[in-house]
Amino acid sequence: MLRANFHTHTTLCDGSSTPEDMARRAVSLGFTQLGFSGHMDPDNHMDMNLYRNRIHALQEQYRGKIDILIGIELDTVYNPVYARQVEYTIGSTHFPDVACNRGYEGAGLQPSNGGACEPEGGRNRSGSERPLSVDASPEDLQLLADRYFGGDFYQLARCYYETEAQVYDRLHCTFIGHFDLITKFNDQMHVLDETDPRYTRPALETMAYLAEEGVPFEINCGAVNRGLKREFYPNSFFLRALHDMGGEILINSDAHQAELLNGAFDRAVNQAAACGFTHTNILVHGENGAVSQRSLPLDTLL
Ligand SMILES: [Zn+2]
Numbered sequence: 001m002l003r004a005n006f007h008t009h010t011t012l013c014d015g016s017s018t019p020e021d022m023a024r025r026a027v028s029l030g031f032t033q034l035g036f037s038g039h040m041d042p043d044n045h046m047d048m049n050l051y052r053n054r055i056h057a058l059q060e061q062y063r064g065k066i067d068i069l070i071g072i073e074l075d076t077v078y079n080p081v082y083a084r085q086v087e088y089t090i091g092s093t094h095f096p097d098v099a100c101n102r103g104y105e106g107a108g109l110q111p112s113n114g115g116a117c118e119p120e121g122g123r124n125r126s127g128s129e130r131p132l133s134v135d136a137s138p139e140d141l142q143l144l145a146d147r148y149f150g151g152d153f154y155q156l157a158r159c160y161y162e163t164e165a166q167v168y169d170r171l172h173c174t175f176i177g178h179f180d181l182i183t184k185f186n187d188q189m190h191v192l193d194e195t196d197p198r199y200t201r202p203a204l205e206t207m208a209y210l211a212e213e214g215v216p217f218e219i220n221c222g223a224v225n226r227g228l229k230r231e232f233y234p235n236s237f238f239l240r241a242l243h244d245m246g247g248e249i250l251i252n253s254d255a256h257q258a259e260l261l262n263g264a265f266d267r268a269v270n271q272a273a274a275c276g277f278t279h280t281n282i283l284v285h286g287e288n289g290a291v292s293q294r295s296l297p298l299d300t301l302l
């Protein structure tokens with residue numbers, strides 16, 4: 001059993017368990033590491049001072065029992081300054097950057113405006129409309145496709161992956177969160193054929209670009225745990241591709257409640273092995289207090 005998780009939400013953002021509940025649960029499961037990763041994005045951001053105080057108090061309380069890390073889940077289009085206030089950053093794309101990507105062809109996968117775009121999300125330039133993410137609801141996903149792409153979900157997916165290609169350059173994130181989140185509702189909506197090259201090509205271009213930069217990807221169990229999807233993020237096709245590109249992985253539950261802190265870990269370990277991986281990675285505090293990445297052979301977890 002894998003006994004570490006680095007994608008953990010609490011009542012300080014959109015979770016239903018407190019940080020203290022999560023830490024208690026991690027200890028009861030025999031975890032060696034627990035990383036908190038509250039949301040910082042255009043529609044869901046925390047009081048950073050409160051968050052840091054609560055997690056730092058837990059780090060003190062549990063010192064010597066469990067290694068607690070403080071991170072954030074930061075959206076590609078949101079303010080990168082928050083990454084400097086924590087120990088690690090999940091680089092996630094919830095908001096396709098419809099304003100910045102318009103007319104962008106994707107060649108070279110560089111931001112068309114040098115990465116200086118504001119967190120527009122689905123807002124117009126006057127900021128009068130709420131931002132639209134790909135994972136809030138099927139209705140919002142449909143609205144994104146209709147409003148910006150004439151109802152063409154393949155164009156929306158292309159924009160999504162072009163935004164995601166910028167995540168490491170913008171955030172210098174520790175790992176990539178839920179690579180193909182745009183498929184969150186696809187098992188019910190069936191708006192994308194996930195084997196169609198119109199969908200897979202831009203996704204693979206983004207994956208190759210990010211893997212080349214050396215940033216690991218998480219296997220995210222969140223949607224499987226909540227019964228929303230049959231497959232993890234990334235799906236098995238992309239996970240095999242990542243392995244073939246020489247990419248690295250972490251396995252995370254994206255838990256929003258203590259009961260799911262290690263949800264589907266055994267299945268994810270088996271999935272990683274089936275896709276060719278021999279090890280996963282965890283984050284640890286070293287002797288000097290700095291956070292570093294450590295490799296963990298999968299055969300020790302089965
Ligand atoms: Zn997320």
Ligand SMILES: [Zn+2]
Pocket residue numbers: 007009073254
């Ligand atoms: Zn999350």
